[in-house]
Amino acid sequence: MTTKPLDVGVLPDQDRPEDPPPTTRVTIRGTTKTSRRFTVPRSVRRAAGPVGLILLWFLTSATGVLPESVLASPVDVIQQAVELTKNGELPSAIAASGRRAAIGFLIGATVALGLSLLAGLFRLGEDVIDSSMGMFRAIPWVGLIPLFIVWFGIEETPKIALVALGVTYPLYFNIYGGIRSTDSQLVEAARMMGLGRLGLIKYVILPSALPGALVGLRYALSTAWLALVFAEQINADAGLGYLMSNAQQYFRTDVIVLCLVVYALLGLACDFAVRILSRRLLTWRANFEGEA
């Protein structure tokens, strides 16, 4: 092929360029089979970091570079885990904390669901609720601990209230956002097909809010555990926070680390559960032939 434009014949002479611009060419080289003598599998490379850090922790503890008063050795932490499980302290602490997290979560989720439905579905609800939620969100909820102690004392109630509060915001904003981002074209089509208001909510609005709600649920659960860590610093007489503050008085870094690990594992377990739930509820988003 020439580089001359094909329709050059119909162009007036004065418009014709003097010289066609020089063509620049690039060579695209393949990247397959480039000579790399030795490749480590990705999973091994990813695991190398954490494993290396734990190994470093173990070695510095064993050689005495890292004193026990600063951080206990991983061996001590595991020993503590076994011991506290045997004498039942750890399981009962997990149960107490889990109970607080669960009750707080249920209350917060109920409030968030109610508010987001009112604000999402009704113009009046939006006007009244959404601006207020925006205002309350600006208050850092951890800062409410002193007020909660004044209101609810130092028993279980302020702890559960703090968890509920931490859960409410992420769930509310994600469900509300999900409802409001419903595709208006789908609403129009569904109305055309004869769906009434309730039908629209059930078949169009709520399903399209579901992906957002599940994202909110993940945030909410991680916030629930975070809120619990703060809440259990308040005069706890049971639970993981109690175990931790006790350990702090006796400089037992092994127990403190153990409690942190347990918090982390509980958070991971919740996250995993929501991911399984999402996969089951959102099968329609996947691009495979779902014949379930």
Add this chain to the structure above:
Amino acid sequence: MANSVEIRGLSRAFDGNTVLHDLDLDIREGEFVALLGHSGCGKSTLLRILAGLDDEIGGEVTVPARRSAAFQSPRLLPWLKVWRNVVLGLPGRPDRDLALKALDEVGIAERATVWPKTLSGGQAQRVSLARALVREPELLLLDEPFGALDALTRGKVQQLVAELWRLHGCAILLVTHDVEEALLLADRVLVMDEGRIAHEVTVELPRPRDLTAPEFVTLRARLLNWLGVTHTLEGTPS
């Protein structure tokens, strides 16, 4: 034959911008009418009004109570299986047999239990037609339903619409910007301009229609002329 649609003095303005301007139109029962026009001439607005999705209008519009629509994008609910989409909004429990019958009519019954996301564009448009027709409408509104399809698929779906129309005998208003499509399918072709029906022509060619028949070519030239398109190619170098 009695009129299915009667429009008298219809006007619609958006923020003082008049889109429909004192428009009159009748569509007879079982008549296939195509509505042509440039983008923004008000044809989609007219269709939305007939669908009952827009009632901020002046004038009077009489339409059958039983009417349904198919749009340029299929607008299926992605979280309902194909067959559930077809019978969505019908009274009573979802009737699977009814859905399968409707899907069979558009030649896609074997995809009844998949998620809409796994359908191709043409398949999804077929489902959308099945969803419209399962309601046994007296008036079917089609808003550029072939616009997003590739040329080969479009031809097939056009043929399907012609067959379904013969079978169901409902009045159809097809909004399109494709002159040939309008002439292939419709009894009457309207050209809309500045919020009015500016021109109209009755197509009396026998079906199935031949794109190359001289009458067809003449009509096409006339319509293109009304639309302000001169359809001759220039620019071959001498």
